[in-house]
Amino acid sequence: MANRIFQNTRKPVGTLGRMMLKGMNTGHAPLASWGFSYLDLRPGSHILDVGCGGGANIAKMLADVPQSTADGLDYSDESVAYSKKTNAAHLGPRCTIRQGDVACLPYPDHVLDYVTAFEIIYFWPDLDTAFAEISRALKPEGELFICCEEDDPSDTTWTDRIEGMTVYAAHDLEGRLLRQGYQSVQIHHHAEKGWMCLTAVNP
Incomplete structure (x- = not known):
């Protein structure tokens, strides 16, 4: 049972998946608040949250950024349904949530101002392809x-429990992003929690 629960962090499915999504919306709130x-985020921006999970971060961006559009993408049917429920009041012109793959974003070239990825890059099978595809969809200077x-890749607490999970060091991510052409990579760490966030500007 424990193993099945942990696998729902990667791709929520069924009742256990819905329980996980509810827990993520509340449990990841401190991390998201720190990261934000x-x-x-500029008013009037078009934002895509990749791996949107339960949709809590989309809800925050819609509330905090006037006249913005905040979309969601997730490869889990369960996550898409849950995120739509979380953001039901805004579905339409300000918010579209759909199933999809970060390696093939359902957007034309250079239309997004921001792409956010909270607690999700661990599960992208090809990080470099994902970064290249995000760059394609981002506007210049997005x-x-x-x-x-x-x-910390040396800490296997979670990678031993969750299939398909890889932890990346911040300097590894920075190097990959710079090789893809991203600029002005800024890395931040939470001194007590060990959390990490970074921003990178599209050329």
Whole structure:
């Protein structure tokens, strides 16, 4: 049972998945609040939250950023349904939530102002392909924002329990992003919690 629960952090499915999504919306709130303090979202922006999970971060961005559009993308049917329920009041012109893959974003070139990724890059099978695809969809000088509780690959507490999970060090992410052409990579760590977030500007 414990193993099944942990697998729902990667791809929520069924009743256990819905329980996990509810827990994520509340349990990840402190991390998200800390991360948002390093993200300057401009009013009127088009934002995509990749791996939107239960939709709590979309709800916050819609509330905090006037006249913005905040979309969600997740490869879990359960997450898409839950996130739509969380953001039901805004679905339409200000919010579209759909199933999809970060390696093939359902957007034309250079239309997004921000792409956010909270607690999700661990599960992207090809990080470099994902970063390249995000760069394609971002406008010039658009911003990629990544926020993670874990950035120490030597700590296998969770990777031993969750199939398909990889933890990346911040300097590894920085190197990959710079090689993709991103600029002005800024890394921040929470001194007590060990959390990490970074921003990178699209060329």
